[in-house]
Amino acid sequence: MNIKKIGLTALAGSLVATSAYAGALTLNGGAKLSYTTYGGSIATKDVASGFAMDQELSATGSGELDNGMTISVTHGFRGYATGSDTSSLTLDMGDMGSISYNDTDGHYGLAALEDKMPLAYEQANDGLGTTATVANMAKMNSGQGFGYSVNVNGVSVGLGWSDGLGAVTDRTDGQQDTSVASTNSSSSLALQYTFEDLGLTVMAGTGEEGQADGKELDHTTVGAIYTYGPVSVGYQVNDEDDSDTTSTTTDMETEIYSVAFNVNENLSISYGEHNTEKDGSTVDQEAKSLQASYSMGGMTINLKDSEMDNVGNSANTTHETTEILVTFAF
Numbered sequence: 001m002n003i004k005k006i007g008l009t010a011l012a013g014s015l016v017a018t019s020a021y022a023g024a025l026t027l028n029g030g031a032k033l034s035y036t037t038y039g040g041s042i043a044t045k046d047v048a049s050g051f052a053m054d055q056e057l058s059a060t061g062s063g064e065l066d067n068g069m070t071i072s073v074t075h076g077f078r079g080y081a082t083g084s085d086t087s088s089l090t091l092d093m094g095d096m097g098s099i100s101y102n103d104t105d106g107h108y109g110l111a112a113l114e115d116k117m118p119l120a121y122e123q124a125n126d127g128l129g130t131t132a133t134v135a136n137m138a139k140m141n142s143g144q145g146f147g148y149s150v151n152v153n154g155v156s157v158g159l160g161w162s163d164g165l166g167a168v169t170d171r172t173d174g175q176q177d178t179s180v181a182s183t184n185s186s187s188s189l190a191l192q193y194t195f196e197d198l199g200l201t202v203m204a205g206t207g208e209e210g211q212a213d214g215k216e217l218d219h220t221t222v223g224a225i226y227t228y229g230p231v232s233v234g235y236q237v238n239d240e241d242d243s244d245t246t247s248t249t250t251d252m253e254t255e256i257y258s259v260a261f262n263v264n265e266n267l268s269i270s271y272g273e274h275n276t277e278k279d280g281s282t283v284d285q286e287a288k289s290l291q292a293s294y295s296m297g298g299m300t301i302n303l304k305d306s307e308m309d310n311v312g313n314s315a316n317t318t319h320e321t322t323e324i325l326v327t328f329a330f
Contacts, residue, residue: 025061025075030054031328040318042133042311069093097150097157108147109160109188110140110205113221116192117272118232118260121302124272124289127321128308135319136276136285136312138240138252140188140207140219158190160207184210188219199227203236215244223256230262251279267294281313298329 032054062072069091076086086104093099100106107114114137115123129135145162163185188207194200202224209217223236236256258272274287289306302325311317 025059025073027057027059029057032325034323034325036127036321036323039320040307040311042130042317042319097148100147100149101145102147103144105142106145106147106160106162107142108145108149109158110190110207110219110221111142111160111188112158113190113192113203113205113223113236114139114142114238115236115256115274116203116223116225117234117236117256117258118225118227118270119258119272119289119291120260120268120270120293121291121304121325123274124256124258124306125274125287125308126289126304126306127323128287128306128319129311130319133312133314133317133319135287135308136252136254136278137274138219138238138254138276140186140205140209140221143186145186154193156192158192158205160186160188160190162186162210184214184216186210190221201225201227213244215242217242217250232260234258253277266296268292276313278313283310283313283315285310285313300327300329301325302327 033051034054035051037049057077059075059077060072062070064070072090072092074088086102088100088102088106090098090100100108102108117123125135125137140160143162145160147161148159150157186207186209188205188209190203190205192201192203195202203221204223205219205221207219209219211217218241220239221236223234225232225234227233234257238254238256240250240252242250254274254276256272256274258270260268260270262268269292270290272289272291274285276285278285285308287306287308289304291302291304293303294301303323305322307318307320309318311319
């Protein structure tokens with residue numbers, strides 16, 4: 001939903017000494033109403049069960065440079081969560097690919113392959129686990145940093161890099177806020193290719209994620225999706241290894257698989273699972289999710305019924321969630 005177009009001008013003066021900038025940003029939002037319930041042995045959630053509205057807003061703008069390349073910017077705002085705002089800048093160079101920077105949550109490189117399985121709504125472990133009992137998943141964490149993407153002979157290539165510094169910036173002088181602790185830098189590579197005649201998409205990636213202790217988490221991901229008519233089946237394995245050989249407590253492997261069925265152009269259903277094995281734990285964390293999505297004109301209804309056993313690889317801990325999300329487009 002386009003709410004309002006706002007013209008922004010930064011005049012030469014006390015804020016900018018030698019230049020003047022002008023641009024137009026479009027403010028976007030959505031009309032989303034949800035009802036969510038939680039259950040299980042760790043049913044106490046950060047927020048209570050009940051009705052809620054999405055409060056996300058984004059301001060976007062773009063323009064063409066003299067050389068034909070385009071530049072676009074997005075600023076995201078969430079009124080309900082402190083520190084969750086995000087901004088990104090993308091330079092589209094056509095056939096040479098695009099370069100992006102995100103100051104909070106870029107999902108570049110391997111982070112973009114966190115869960116690529118076909119689903120009617122969202123990934124199977126979404127909304128499960130609490131602050132006290134975190135749901136484990138082997139994945140390359142996203143965050144502040146740079147991304148590069150390009151298509152080479154049908155192969156989608158994604159690169160991600162972060163210097164590990166926090167995203168908070170002192171807006172008065174443009175310098176990095178040193179109160180945010182830094183970690184080692186992170187880098188990753190992701191590849192994806194679709195065999196159109198076979199209905200098969202394959203993906204793989206690798207990356208190294210810097211940690212505050214000076215060690216690295218080594219990540220790998222491989223997966224495939226096969227589509228035949230209205231049915232899609234996917235399988236993916238994410239692996240995470242701590243380079244610190246004296247500790248295996250963070251070594252994890254997550255298996256993800258799902259099946260999705262497009263009943264018709266309006267209705268789709270899916271079933272997916274996340275199973276995470278963690279070194280040093282005697283039980284595996286297991287998540288299951290049944291989902292459906294139905295569109296009717298400008299209204300979309302998403303439903304999910306999810307549950308997780310052995311949350312955080314802790315025996316006899318369970319979490320359940322049921323959600324109905326209604327979205328209106330106008």
